[in-house]
Amino acid sequence: MKFFKKTTxxxxxxxxxxxxxxxxxxxxxxxxxxxxxxxxxxxxxYFKLENNRGLICANIYIKSLVxxxxxxxxxxxxxxxxxxxxxxKSVINIDGLMDYFSGVREAKExxxxxxxxxxxxxxxxxxxxxxxxxxxxxxxxxxxxxSVEEPSSQTVIKGPKDGFTEKINSNILLIRKRIKSKDxxxxxxxxxxxxxxxxxxxYIHKIAQDEIVQEIRTRLNKIEIDGVLExxxxxxLIKDDRYSVFPTFLSSEKPDSVAGAxxxxxxxxxxxxxxxxxxxxxxxxxxxxxSEDYYHHYIISSMMRFLxxxxxxxxxxxxxxxxxxxxxxxxxxxxxxxxxxxxxxxxVPFPALMEALLMEITFEILREAGIRMPRAIGSAVSxxxxxxxxxxxxxxxxxxxxxxxxxxITAISSFAVPNYEMSNAIRLVRFILxxxxxxxxxYGILMGLIVLILHLCKIKSVTVPYLTPIAPKVKRESQDxxxxxxxxxxxxxxxxISGTDAARTGESNPVNSSQKExxxxx
Amino acid sequence: xxxxxxLFIFTVLQILFFTGCWSSHEVNTLGITVCIGIDKTENGxxxxxQIINPRAIASDKATMESPIxxxxxxxxxxxxxxxxxxxxxxxKINDSHLRLVVFSxxxxxxxxxxxxxxxxxxxxxxxxxxxxxARNATAKEILGILTPIETIPGVDMYNxxxxxxxxxxxIKTIRIxxxxxxxxxxxxxxxxxxxxxxxxKTSPKSTEVLKQSGEYKLLKYSNLGVLxxxxxxxxxxxxESKGYNYITGNVKSTVEHVYFDEVKITSMTTKVKSSTRxxxxxxxxxxxxxxxxxxxxxxxxxxxxxxxEENKQILNEMFAGKVKSSCEKALNKMQKELRTDxxxxxxxxxxKYPKIWKKIKDDWNDKFSNLPVNITVEVETKQLGEIxxxxxxxxxx
Numbered sequence: 001m002k003f004f005k006k007t008t009x010x011x012x013x014x015x016x017x018x019x020x021x022x023x024x025x026x027x028x029x030x031x032x033x034x035x036x037x038x039x040x041x042x043x044x045x046y047f048k049l050e051n052n053r054g055l056i057c058a059n060i061y062i063k064s065l066v067x068x069x070x071x072x073x074x075x076x077x078x079x080x081x082x083x084x085x086x087x088x089k090s091v092i093n094i095d096g097l098m099d100y101f102s103g104v105r106e107a108k109e110x111x112x113x114x115x116x117x118x119x120x121x122x123x124x125x126x127x128x129x130x131x132x133x134x135x136x137x138x139x140x141x142x143x144x145x146x147s148v149e150e151p152s153s154q155t156v157i158k159g160p161k162d163g164f165t166e167k168i169n170s171n172i173l174l175i176r177k178r179i180k181s182k183d184x185x186x187x188x189x190x191x192x193x194x195x196x197x198x199x200x201x202x203y204i205h206k207i208a209q210d211e212i213v214q215e216i217r218t219r220l221n222k223i224e225i226d227g228v229l230e231x232x233x234x235x236x237l238i239k240d241d242r243y244s245v246f247p248t249f250l251s252s253e254k255p256d257s258v259a260g261a262x263x264x265x266x267x268x269x270x271x272x273x274x275x276x277x278x279x280x281x282x283x284x285x286x287x288x289x290x291s292e293d294y295y296h297h298y299i300i301s302s303m304m305r306f307l308x309x310x311x312x313x314x315x316x317x318x319x320x321x322x323x324x325x326x327x328x329x330x331x332x333x334x335x336x337x338x339x340x341x342x343x344x345x346x347x348v349p350f351p352a353l354m355e356a357l358l359m360e361i362t363f364e365i366l367r368e369a370g371i372r373m374p375r376a377i378g379s380a381v382s383x384x385x386x387x388x389x390x391x392x393x394x395x396x397x398x399x400x401x402x403x404x405x406x407x408x409i410t411a412i413s414s415f416a417v418p419n420y421e422m423s424n425a426i427r428l429v430r431f432i433l434x435x436x437x438x439x440x441x442x443y444g445i446l447m448g449l450i451v452l453i454l455h456l457c458k459i460k461s462v463t464v465p466y467l468t469p470i471a472p473k474v475k476r477e478s479q480d481x482x483x484x485x486x487x488x489x490x491x492x493x494x495x496x497i498s499g500t501d502a503a504r505t506g507e508s509n510p511v512n513s514s515q516k517e518x519x520x521x522x
Numbered sequence: 523x524x525x526x527x528x529l530f531i532f533t534v535l536q537i538l539f540f541t542g543c544w545s546s547h548e549v550n551t552l553g554i555t556v557c558i559g560i561d562k563t564e565n566g567x568x569x570x571x572q573i574i575n576p577r578a579i580a581s582d583k584a585t586m587e588s589p590i591x592x593x594x595x596x597x598x599x600x601x602x603x604x605x606x607x608x609x610x611x612x613x614k615i616n617d618s619h620l621r622l623v624v625f626s627x628x629x630x631x632x633x634x635x636x637x638x639x640x641x642x643x644x645x646x647x648x649x650x651x652x653x654x655x656a657r658n659a660t661a662k663e664i665l666g667i668l669t670p671i672e673t674i675p676g677v678d679m680y681n682x683x684x685x686x687x688x689x690x691x692x693i694k695t696i697r698i699x700x701x702x703x704x705x706x707x708x709x710x711x712x713x714x715x716x717x718x719x720x721x722x723k724t725s726p727k728s729t730e731v732l733k734q735s736g737e738y739k740l741l742k743y744s745n746l747g748v749l750x751x752x753x754x755x756x757x758x759x760x761x762e763s764k765g766y767n768y769i770t771g772n773v774k775s776t777v778e779h780v781y782f783d784e785v786k787i788t789s790m791t792t793k794v795k796s797s798t799r800x801x802x803x804x805x806x807x808x809x810x811x812x813x814x815x816x817x818x819x820x821x822x823x824x825x826x827x828x829x830x831e832e833n834k835q836i837l838n839e840m841f842a843g844k845v846k847s848s849c850e851k852a853l854n855k856m857q858k859e860l861r862t863d864x865x866x867x868x869x870x871x872x873x874k875y876p877k878i879w880k881k882i883k884d885d886w887n888d889k890f891s892n893l894p895v896n897i898t899v900e901v902e903t904k905q906l907g908e909i910x911x912x913x914x915x916x917x918x919x
Contacts (some may be wrong), residue, residue, distance in 0.1 A: 161820065327546040330554075331618030331648055338554065339621060343580040345550040352548060441546070 019113045025056055025130035028113075032060065035117065041065075047078065059124035071125065074140065077101075097127060097136050106139035117463030119197060134195035143167075148174070151253035151275070152419060156292045161251045164275035168198055171270050171277065174255040175202060179262060183207070189220050191234070195227035198272040199234065207265045209499040212462055216267050216280060227346040231271040231278050241459040245428055247421040248461035250282035265498030267462075281464040284456060285481050286313060287422035293484050301484040309482065311416035314409060317427050319356050320445050322406045326352050328441030344400040355399055359407040360431070361390060367411075464496050489512035496511055550576070553613035556590070556621045556676025559661030559777070560637060562628035564600040568635075570662045571615065578679065579673055589673040592665050600640035617644070620651045621680035624661040624717065630747065630754035635705070638752070641698055652695050655747045655754065664717060667741055679741060683715065686743060691776035691791075692763035694746055705752050707885055709868015709879070713746040713766065716757065745751040750862040750887075758852060765852030768845055769811055769865050771796035777820065780840040785824030787789040789841060789903070798867065800874040801811055802817050807871045807878060808894040813845065818905040822912040829910050834903055843901040849897050855892045867893060 021030050029044055036042040045059040059078075061071065077100075101107040110116055116135050119125055123141030148170065164171045174185060183205040195263040199220060203213050205476040219238035228234060235249040236242070252258055253275050258268050261279040270279040273517030288308045293301040325333055326341060333341065348355065370408050373381055389407070393399035409429070417423040429452060436444035459466045469477030474495055493502050527740055543567060557572035571593050578587040595606045609617050623641065656664050665675070672678035687693045694713055704712040720740045746763040748756050758766060767773045771794065779788040793816040800807055819828060827833055856862060868886050872879040882889045 236845070240861065264774045267825075298666060326549050330549065330616060331646070335621065336620045338549070339574060339576070339674065339677075340581060341575065342549050342552065342576040344546070346580055348550060438546075 021111060021113055021116065021128075021131055021133050021135060023131050025058060025128050028128055031113075031296050032117075047244060056130040058128045059125060060120065060128065061140065062120055062123070065121070065123040065142065066125055069349070070140040070142075074105075074138065087130060097129075100134070100140050108137050110135050110137060121196070122323055132450070145170075147193070154253050154257075154291075154418075155256075156290070156295075159292050159295045160254070160256045162255060162446040164255060165279055166273050166275060168200060168270050168272040171255075171275070172200060172202070172225040175259055175262070175268070178255060178259040179204070184223075184262070187217070189217075191220065191223045191225065192228040193224070195229070197228040200272065201269045202262060202268040204262050206267070206499050206501040207263065207493065208267055209265060209497065212281065212464075212497070213267055215462055220269070228271060230323060231269065231273045231276045234269055235273055235278055240461060240463075244455065244459045245425045246284070246456065246466070247419070247425065247458060248282055248459065248466065249278040249280045249289065250286055250419070251276040251278050251421065252291075252393070253277075254291055260294065261289060263493075265493050266392065281461040283461060283464065283468055284466050285470070287419040288417065290418045294487070298484050298486045302482070305482055308416055308418065311413040312426065315413035315417065315423070316430055316433065317445070318413070319360060319406055319430065320448075322444075323352050323356055324437040324441045324445055327438065334380050341400070341402050344402050347397045348396065348400045352403075353434070355403050356438075357404070357431075358390070359393075359399060359403055360434070362409055363407055364427070468496055469494070529919060541645070547614055547616070551613055552616040553611050555615060555617045555618050556619060556674055557624065557665050557679070558617075558620060558622075559626070559656075559665040560600075560629050561626040561661050562632060563596055564757065567600065567629070567664065568594060568595065568596050568664045569600070569603050570594045571603075572665045573613075575616070582642050588605040588668065590668070590675060592662070594662060600637055603640075617646045618648055620647055621676040622651060623653050624664050625653065626661045626698075627655060627657065629661075629753065629836070630655045630714065630895075633752045634728065634749075635752040638698070638702055638705070642702055647698075649698050652680065652685070652715055653701055654679075654717045655714045655742070657745065657747075657757075659719050663719065667739055668721065669741065675741070679717070682685065683743060687772075688774045689776065691767050691773045692746070692760050693743055694763070694767055694772055703833070705749070705864075707869055708782045708868075708883060709863060709870075709872055710866040711862050711864045712749045713752065713758075713864050714749060714754070715743055716745040716747050717741060717743055717867065747805050748856070748860050748862055748864055750860070754859045755862055756855075757856060761848050762852040762855055765845075765850070766846035767815055768794065768849050768851065769796060769798075770900075778817070778841055778844055780837070780844055782826055782840065784835070785822065785826040787828075787837065788820045789828065790820045791815055791817045792904070797868075798865075798870050800867075800870050802875070803894055806894075808877060809867050809870070809896070811849070811895065811897045813849070813897070813899045815845065815899065815901045817901060817903055818901060819907050825912060825914075827911065828906055835889040838901040838903055841901040841903075845901070846897055846899045846914070849899070853895055857866060857893070857895075861887045863887070863890045867895070 005056065021213045022031075024453065033042070033044070039062075041063045043061055043063050047057050047059065059074075098107060098109060108119075111134055114300075116126060116137075119137040123139070125135040125140045127136040127486045129140070148162045148165055150161045152173050154163075163259070164174065176184065176186075183206050185201075185203055187201040189201060191197055201220065202216060216238070218518075222236070223234070225233065225237065231249075231251055235247070235251070239248055241248070250261070251267075254485050258277050258279055262268055264428065266279045267279060269280070271278075281440060289305065293305065296304075330338055338375075345352075350358065363385075366381060367387070370378060370381045370385075390404055394401050394404055414423050414427060417426065429448075433445055434449045436448040438444075440447065456467050458472055459467070465472060468474060469481055476492060478493055479490050480494070491503060491505055492498075494503060495502070540866055553573045554576075555571050556572055557570075559570040559572075561568040561570070572590050573593060575587055575589055575591055578589045588646050593607060593610050595603070595610065597603055597606055604617075605729065626636075628639070667675060669675045669678040673682060683693065683695055687695045694715055696714060701714075704710045720742045720743070745760065746758045746766060747754050748758060762774075764776070773791065775793075776791050777788060778791060779786055781787075791913040794813065796811060796813040799810045799812070801810060802808070822828060851867060853865075858866060863886065867890065868879070868883075871882075
């Protein structure tokens with residue numbers, strides 16, 4: 001936007017003149033060749049229709065972007081066209097070509113030089129005809145890329161195992177296949193002044209709230225950046241509270257969970273080139289839920305949710321509590337346990353806080369190294385890690401055995417939090433809480449938790465408070481918060497997120513009540 | 523704006539580095555006290571503290587060191603204790619895990635009021651430790667004795683007191699809140715458990731001796747000490763202690779036996795319920811104590827048909843008589859000899875007839891010794907055990 005503001009009237013005029021395709025085909029081609037100078041990928045192929053007589057035509061494409069076999073079959077079709085041409089005098093123009101190709105291929109016309117370039121760069125092959133101010137773009141993009149595979153970051157035991165890929169079209173297909181409704185809307189946008197990345201917005205009309213869709217659309221249109229390479233870019237640019245470490249967009253690799261989100265009235269943002277699809281509004285509680293929750297028996301799922309919540313608090317609080325108790329509140333620890341801790345800590349040279357930080361940081365380094373390492377060396381990391389973290393440190397008397405247990409519990413619990421970004425956020429908060437505990441004891445942990453909760457209450461995900469339905473309290477939503485109610489009990493979509501069509505089943509729509517409650521939320 | 527942000531961060535950092543931590547102590551800089559012993563000296567008290575030696579307990583590094591160290595210091599009053607100990611011990615004394623306070627008989631006889639004030643006032647103490655009185659030994663001696671199985675004597679004594687109260691009728695535990703409130707209450711006096719050294723050949727002062735089992739001195743609980751207000755006035759023997767616990771309803775389960783001719787029959791009490799009722803007898807308060815016991819038969823040593831309803835009835839009555847005699851023995855001793863109301867009868871009268879209580883309050887000890895107390899015991903035998911008739915009973919045809 002800034003760029004356009006700076007342009008003067010004079011600039012605009014010259015730009016307009018520039019953007020028109022010239023009637024002279026050679027002029028156009030020279031211009032293209034100038035623009036694409038040093039780019040040996042550009043292929044310009046001249047030919048004449050009507051048995052090599054008549055108007056000069058050009059077929060232009062970028063070698064690496066197009067599929068060779070498509071180009072081959074196109075040229076065969078062109079040859080056929082030459083032979084088929086019964087009336088030698090008939091003037092073949094762009095419209096004629098268009099009619100010919102549109103039957104079998106995705107073809108479109110254009111007038112603008114800039115769009116011509118974009119079409120070329122999107123993998124189309126472009127036809128120019130001398131004396132014609134139009135061009136014809138025929139889709140010939142190569143379909144290279146990963147095929148649909150099982151997602152690597154979100155594995156499930158029960159449930160669909162297909163995952164998104166880097167190709168936006170195949171991703172949309174995966175969602176469309178699941179929701180066969182004419183109300184499922186797909187809007188295309190473009191972001192990144194250089195990368196021109198395709199972004200698509202998906203939502204179900206009426207089930208999604210219009211205001212939220214509009215809000216996301218406006219925010220996406222406002223994006224100013226040179227390139228978008230991953231959906232993380234989008235999240236960071238359109239987030240409500242940009243300083244918060246907590247994710248307010250749920251990124252998912254699984255089409256079924258995105259479809260589930262769409263059915264709850266959420267909006268999905270797909271970015272070309274990444275298998276991670278964002279859904280918003282994303283609430284705190286969603287990050288502790290898994291798509292598998294809905295595929296298992298509801299009592300089992302509820303139990304799993306409690307387990308995850310427990311893991312969430314364990315990973316947040318265990319090291320901090322251990323530090324606080326052993327440093328400040330020894331009287332709280334049961335006598336036998338205290339004696340055992342005292343015996344273990346005998347001869348440990350570090351203060352408890354240092355010991356905890358040392359172990360936690362070692363673990364974080366190991367975890368980070370394990371991710372970045374080539375797979376072949378991965379086992380080496382775990383061997384060294386197990387030895388360093390576990391045995392050697394304890395045997396050498398540098399670290400107490402109790403601390404190893406604390407760190408292990410924390411680590412295991414952090415893996416039980418289903419969302420990677422959320423578990424990263426908690427990891428950061430955990431370190432702050434550990435410092436607070438080391439300085440102020442339980443009092444410090446409480447202070448830290450108060451600040452944390454205040455922060456969580458403050459942030460929003462696309463105008464929806466992050467902690468709904470806990471704060472603000474929405475009673476009806478408790479059906480799908482900590483407990484997972486049986487599906488036949490979940491009659492309504494979440495308030496504050498879903499639009500006018502709030503009833504899941506065919507029952508009467510509680511429009512009035514839901515709107516009333518919605519107003520209370522605001 | 524920039525300055526304000528800088529100041530904000532600066533203040534936050536100050537919080538981190540300049541305050542806080544003032545009460546923080548690493549666990550390995552603490553001396554954890556498990557037992558305190560208080561003896562009498564001419565100028566004040568001789569206080570001993572049993573402190574854990576964590577290095578000796580660490581499981582992976584077995585040492586020949588003693589698991590505890592007993593430090594002793596003489597003080598004028600209890601408040602000096604912690605500070606005086608610092609001259610001997612390299613670690614901060616932490617009293618919050620205290621398990622047992624042992625008074626010597628001399629201290630208990632002189633009165634424990636002043637000592638208790640210290641224990642009740644100090645915030646470091648939890649309230650879950652027990653008070654006991656050392657019999658025929660000084661508190662310091664008691665603290666110095668090592669125990670087998672549980673390496674830390676304080677914990678061992680605490681656990682055995684805890685367990686035996688549930689399993690054996692003469693035992694009574696008392697914690698600080700109950701002790702203080704029954705000293706302060708009108709018409710009620712506390713009892714303290716006695717602890718003594720059972721005489722064996724050697725005293726295990728080092729772990730070396732513990733290697734020979736059964737050849738060393740052990741600690742054991744016996745007899746209840748009766749306090750009049752805060753002063754020890756006398757001891758109840760085992761039978762009387764039992765009686766005391768039956769009357770106050772403090773028996774959870776215990777073992778009783780009776781002789782029927784030559785046959786010894788033992789029962790396990792499973793449930794005891796006792797209720798104290800105050801009523802007026804010729805305008806003077808009187809007490810009725812009802813004790814209901816439910817029991818199972820544990821052993822029959824001889825020929826006795828316990829299946830017959832008739833015999834069962836006889837058994838019940840015999841057991842009831844046994845319990846009743848214990849109770850009466852305890853009552854007699856309290857009323858006639860020690861003249862102290864440890865049963866809380868005064869309190870019961872206070873609750874029911876406050877006006878009468880006001881009149882008799884001042885010379886309650888005299889009134890108590892003449893108080894008519896009527897004890898009734900009901901025994902119900904529930905189960906006869908896995909077998910019915912005694913194993914070697916001869917069938918008579």
